[in-house]
Amino acid sequence: AQSVTQLDSQVPVFEEAPVELRCNYSSSVSVYLFWYVQYPNQGLQLLLKYLSGSTLVKGINGFEAEFNKSQTSFHLRKPSVHISDTAEYFCAVSDGGSYIPTFGRGTSLIVHP
Amino acid sequence: GAGVSQSPRYKVAKRGQDVALRCDPISGHVSLFWYQQALGQGPEFLTYFQNEAQLDKSGLPSDRFFAERPEGSVSTLKIQRTQQEDSAVYLCASSLGPLGGTDTQYFGPGTRLTVL
Numbered sequence: 001a002q003s004v005t006q007l008d009s010q011v012p013v014f015e016e017a018p019v020e021l022r023c024n025y026s027s028s029v030s031v032y033l034f035w036y037v038q039y040p041n042q043g044l045q046l047l048l049k050y051l052s053g054s055t056l057v058k059g060i061n062g063f064e065a066e067f068n069k070s071q072t073s074f075h076l077r078k079p080s081v082h083i084s085d086t087a088e089y090f091c092a093v094s095d096g097g098s099y100i101p102t103f104g105r106g107t108s109l110i111v112h113p
Numbered sequence: 114g115a116g117v118s119q120s121p122r123y124k125v126a127k128r129g130q131d132v133a134l135r136c137d138p139i140s141g142h143v144s145l146f147w148y149q150q151a152l153g154q155g156p157e158f159l160t161y162f163q164n165e166a167q168l169d170k171s172g173l174p175s176d177r178f179f180a181e182r183p184e185g186s187v188s189t190l191k192i193q194r195t196q197q198e199d200s201a202v203y204l205c206a207s208s209l210g211p212l213g214g215t216d217t218q219y220f221g222p223g224t225r226l227t228v229l
Binding site (some may be wrong): 103 | 117144154156169172215219222
């Protein structure tokens with residue numbers, strides 16, 4: 001079974017600074033990778049996903065992530081954050097062919113003015 | 114149209130009570146998932162429906178948990194004889210196609226269940 005590690009439970013950052021949220025998963029032959037954002041009192045919203053092809057994936061709200069197979073990582077980045085990016089971010093992984101994603105524990109991104 | 118909706122948004126139950134949580138998926142979506150999200154954790158899979166068929170219930174933590182989707186649209190998650198460890202946010206998600214491993218899942222806002 002897959003496992004997902006989000007090493008940082010909280011990431012504080014100042015507005016307009018760059019940010020990276022880290023995600024590592026246990027090894028598998030083929031995986032699908034996802035990043036979701038959860039705003040307070042709302043459901044999860046898909047930011048981006050990697051299924052195959054280019055390892056650099058661009059998503060909504062200016063976020064992007066890079067799939068690194070050798071390091072089994074899928075880190076999320078944004079070059080310049082806004083106050084409105086303050087939220088909980090979840091990395092999720094499913095084995096190729098499985099419809100059941102395994103989620104990480106989440107990283108709370110806190111953007112300060 | 115509207116997204117995934119869930120009701121109630123908040124539910125407080127006394128230990129031992131039965132509860133029913135409702136999910137209205139996006140119209141026309143074939144796949145429906147239930148997840149449990151404990152405080153400070155990511156969502157954990159409970160069960161999966163393809164239309165009215167419950168194809169996977171491997172994540173249900175005990176036989177006190179029961180889910181149905183009788184007409185292939187609205188789904189209900191029922192928890193009998195609630196226990197304190199059942200306190201969590203219960204999330205519902207739907208996706209357009211069957212076996213939504215690659216499909217985008219659309220999540221509802223969740224039902225926060227507190228068992229006293």
